[in-house]
Amino acid sequence: MRALERTDLDRLLAALVARGYELVGPTVRQGAIVFEPIESAADLPVGLTDTQDGGTYRLERRSDEAVFGFANGPQSWKRLLHPPVLELWSARRSPEGELEFSPQNEPQPKRALIGARSCDLHAIATLDRSLLEIEHPDPEYAARREGLFVVALNCSTAGGTCFCVSMETGPRATFGFDLVLTELHDGDRHLFLVESGSDQGAELLAELPTRPAGDDEVRAGKQVSERTAASMGRRMDTEGLKELLDRNLEHPRWDEVSERCLSCGNCTMVCPTCFCTEVDDIGDLAGVEAGHVRRWDSCFNLEFTYVHGGSVRDSPRSRYRQWMTHKLATWHDQFGTSGCVGCGRCITWCPVAIDITEEAAAIRVTDGEVR
Numbered sequence: 143m144r145a146l147e148r149t150d151l152d153r154l155l156a157a158l159v160a161r162g163y164e165l166v167g168p169t170v171r172q173g174a175i176v177f178e179p180i181e182s183a184a185d186l187p188v189g190l191t192d193t194q195d196g197g198t199y200r201l202e203r204r205s206d207e208a209v210f211g212f213a214n215g216p217q218s219w220k221r222l223l224h225p226p227v228l229e230l231w232s233a234r235r236s237p238e239g240e241l242e243f244s245p246q247n248e249p250q251p252k253r254a255l256i257g258a259r260s261c262d263l264h265a266i267a268t269l270d271r272s273l274l275e276i277e278h279p280d281p282e283y284a285a286r287r288e289g290l291f292v293v294a295l296n297c298s299t300a301g302g303t304c305f306c307v308s309m310e311t312g313p314r315a316t317f318g319f320d321l322v323l324t325e326l327h328d329g330d331r332h333l334f335l336v337e338s339g340s341d342q343g344a345e346l347l348a349e350l351p352t353r354p355a356g357d358d359e360v361r362a363g364k365q366v367s368e369r370t371a372a373s374m375g376r377r378m379d380t381e382g383l384k385e386l387l388d389r390n391l392e393h394p395r396w397d398e399v400s401e402r403c404l405s406c407g408n409c410t411m412v413c414p415t416c417f418c419t420e421v422d423d424i425g426d427l428a429g430v431e432a433g434h435v436r437r438w439d440s441c442f443n444l445e446f447t448y449v450h451g452g453s454v455r456d457s458p459r460s461r462y463r464q465w466m467t468h469k470l471a472t473w474h475d476q477f478g479t480s481g482c483v484g485c486g487r488c489i490t491w492c493p494v495a496i497d498i499t500e501e502a503a504a505i506r507v508t509d510g511e512v513r
Contacts, residue, residue: 143360144352146323148332151183151209154293154321157346158254163291166222167256168215173201175215177222180256187212194302194375194486196495208327210257213301214485218262218414219255220269223286230282230421232433246282254291258319260312261304261483263294265414267318271477272417291342294319298366302375303486305499309380311483313370321347324363335363376486378499379506386506387471391463395504400459402494407440409488409496410465415481418446441465466498 146154155165167180168187175187189207192215193200204211231245258266266287273280274287297313306312315322320343324335335355338344355363410416420439425432439446442461447454455461473481482498489497 143355143363144336144347144350145355145359146334146336146350146352148209148327148334150351151334153350154346155180155182155256157349158291158293161291161346162252163254164251165254165256168210168212170201174199175201175212176217177215177219177255183209186210186257191299192301194490196303196489196497197492198302198495199490206327207332208298208325210295210323210325211299211327213297213299213304214259214261214487216412216487216491218412218485218487219258219266220414220417222253222255223266223269224273224280224283224417225286226438228282228436230434230436232431234432235430250285250288252289252291253286254293256293257295257323258292258315259295259297260315261306261309261485262414263292263315263318264309264311264483265485268415268477268479268481268483269417271479272415292319292321294322294339296322296324296363296367297370298325300370300373300375301486301490303489303497304374304484305376305378305486306484307371307374308376308378308499309480309482309484314367319343324366326359326362326366328362333359335359376489376497376499378482378484378502380480383502384471384474386509387467387502390505390509391467393505393508395501395508396459396463398504399462399496399501400457402496403442403458403462404493405442405444405458405461406493407442408491408493409498410440410442411438412487412491413469414483414485414487415469416440420446441468462496466501469498470502 165180166177168175169178169180169185170187186209188209189204190212191202191204192212193202194213229246231243233241233243235241273283294315296315319339322337326333336347338347418439419436422435424435441464444453455464469481
C-alpha cells in the first residue's frame, strides 16, 4: 500500500489525462453532487458533505477540507454507460427520394471514473450481467464499458439512506477498479492511501510521487472503513428475502404503499441497476428526416406494459410490487444476484419518502399471518 499526499492528487489526474483519458468525477451542479467531466481536483466537491433521508437531500459545508467527504448523489455511473437518451440510427430522404440510413456508431472516448464507490462498482457488475454477459450484448453499452479506467474510493462517509453493509456491497471496494483511494484527513495529516487492482493501475501508480504507507496509516485506513460500516443510515435483513417476497405477493402492504406511491419513476431513474428502455421513432413534418431513439423507461409508467387491450400492470399496487420484487427477488432468478446494491438513492429521491428497507421489514414482520 502506498501513500499519496493530498497536494499530489492533481498529479494522479494529470497522469490519466496524459494517457488520453477523459476525467469524469463528482462535482457540484444545481445544489447536488453529480458525475460530470472534470479537469482537476479543483472541480471536486472539496469541503462539502450531504444530509440525506427519505425525500431529503442537502449539501452542507464541512468543518474540514475533505475531498470525498460526502455520500452518493442522485446520479450513478449508469448514466455514462447506459445513457438516458440515445439515438440508435437516423435516416434522411434525398431529393431523389432515396433513403440514407446513418447508424449511431460514434467512437467513444477513453474515460476515467474518479471516486467510484463500492456499491456503484457492484452496480456496474450487475449491469454487465444484464447488458453485456448475455447472448446478444448491447453494443452501445459495450462500447462505453470498454477501456474504462476506474479510480475507486473506500467510503469515509455513509449517507442517511445507505445500507450497502446489508447488501454486502461496501463500504470498502474489493474488485472492479484499477486504483482505489482511502482518504485520511485528521489533524495535520491529509493524504490518500492507494492500492492498485490491475496492471494498468500498478503501472500508473509507479509513476506517482508516493511512498510506502506506515503501519499507523494502514490501521487508520481500515478504521475509516469500519467507522463508515458502523454508521449506515439504514439496514435490510436479507436472510431469506427472496423467498419472503415470493410467498407474499398478495400481502396487504402492497395496498398501503400504493396509496403513497406517485408512480413517478424517480426510484428507477436514480437506481444504478435499473436498465429498462423504450424506443421511439421520430420524424419531421416534411417526411425528410427520421430517427430511432432509445430512452430510459420505468416499470412505474402505465404504458410500460401496454399491449393491445390495455396495460398488464394497470395499478400503482401492481407496479410497485413488480419493481420491489424484481429488484430483491426475481433478479436472482435472472442474473444470480440481487438487483439492489444498497446505495439508498431510491429512498433519498422518492418525493414521498417510500423506503424499500421499511417495506421489506413490514412484510417480514407480518409474514405468515392470516390475511
